[in-house]
Amino acid sequence: MSSKAKPDWNGCPTRYAAGIVGDKWCFLLLRDVLLHGKRTYREFHASPEGISTNILANRLTKLEALGMLTREPDPRKASSVCYYPTQKSKDFLPALLSIMVWATRYDEVTEAPASFAASFANDPTGTIAWYDAEMDRVDQALRSS
Amino acid sequence: MSSKAKPDWNGCPTRYAAGIVGDKWCFLLLRDVLLHGKRTYREFHASPEGISTNILANRLTKLEALGMLTREPDPRKASSVCYYPTQKSKDFLPALLSIMVWATRYDEVTEAPASFAASFANDPTGTIAWYDAEMDRVDQALRSS
DNA sequence: ATCTCCACTTGCATTTTGCAAGTGCTTTGG
């Protein structure tokens, strides 16, 4: 990038992102989906932040409407539901990992080992690919059960 | 990263980040500070999203308390105030750019040129360094005026 | 001395959230 022009258009994609991940609960749900492999209402509800059921339902609907999740019947139990990440949310993984690297550095009580940041800095592509593969494994196991 | 253990600690740094950037207004203020070089209350208030004055004051206080901004008198006019990014918020830049790459891809009305994502993908370190340098230039010009 | 600018603060109506309880459908156990 040359040092010519100061771009003026940065605001817009950021505003778009703010509408999705600039919401605490959506952001945490994306973590659950993209890193923890959670797929059901029950699993999301069990996260330690204690989201209440009305907010959870609201955010799942929102994320589905935004094309971040797909809602499908649970192959293991027809009365149950699974929410799978779409390509759009999977593509958010690199950004999520970047955020985590930053948070790991500055959160004084982080539970993340220092090796995480080092690993991502050392081989971001590989780290991203590893999580992607893990999530694909989760979804394939689920869908074929 | 070996394919051994599925890490269980991811939640925590994400929760920390959610407490800061999981707020629409904080997130947009960070954009203004890190990409647009805005430094004053007036400039933040002028952003197109139209933050109201009480919320702006509240978030500036919050970001200062979180160590993301420092509040200092404006060298150009003693009765005015400048908010500068700290190292902590400057270190958030790579994550912010990653988010923007994602948003640029999926926001159908994005104003960002496709070249931005390509440029960041091609040379992330250089792109980050460019923004860092721009912001340092803004701050040095301000402080020495 | 007054006027203006600046960075907020205040009051109040509206919206969003959190919490607890309830609902309707499905599955499970006896």
Next chain:
DNA sequence: CCAAAGCACTTGCAAAATGCAAGTGGAGAT
């Protein structure tokens, strides 16, 4: 085949956060 339990929400209501408009106090300019 019926009762009980599980699941994915929905509803009602009090509390908190937000948005908007107006006001405040101090520094600088006229």
